Amino acid sequence: MKKSLILSLSALITLSACQKTESTAPQTQQDPHATHQVDSLATHEEPSSNAALELNNGEKWETNVEMLPFIQKQEQLLAEFDPGQKTYLELSQDLVAANDELIKSCTMTGKSHDVLHVWLTDHMNAMQTLEKSTEESAQQQAVATLKSSMQTYHEYFQ
Numbered sequence: 001m002k003k004s005l006i007l008s009l010s011a012l013i014t015l016s017a018c019q020k021t022e023s024t025a026p027q028t029q030q031d032p033h034a035t036h037q038v039d040s041l042a043t044h045e046e047p048s049s050n051a052a053l054e055l056n057n058g059e060k061w062e063t064n065v066e067m068l069p070f071i072q073k074q075e076q077l078l079a080e081f082d083p084g085q086k087t088y089l090e091l092s093q094d095l096v097a098a099n100d101e102l103i104k105s106c107t108m109t110g111k112s113h114d115v116l117h118v119w120l121t122d123h124m125n126a127m128q129t130l131e132k133s134t135e136e137s138a139q140q141q142a143v144a145t146l147k148s149s150m151q152t153y154h155e156y157f158q
Helices: 002-017 068-080 088-104 110-132 136-156
Strands: none
Touching: 068 088, 068 136, 088 110, 088 136, 110 136
């Protein structure tokens, strides 16, 4: 319950932090940043509501170099996870911490940013599922989904 409250509060902070700086047009769509957990001082361009997970004219999108350590950290956490050594909740907390840093380090703009957010929204939903799951089979499935999500990241980004 406490984690859900923290996630909800983080979402509210994100709504005010992750704003488009170039436009003051009113929004009619739900903000895809709603599950982001970012520092209230972090601002970056809001993604387009019609973005899809796609390649950049057949090529992978460039990820800004500052974000790569946090992508790699999540991959490492998932690859090295051993339920005999660490709980699924601990894994979830470590992934959320790395993801927070990933989001804070984002300086991407334009279409690459929009496409990244499509991937990131699904990735964060899987992290939330892991955090909320209490049955081991659901936790195992969430970890498998997160590993698959990291593979998807590498299909679309470099």
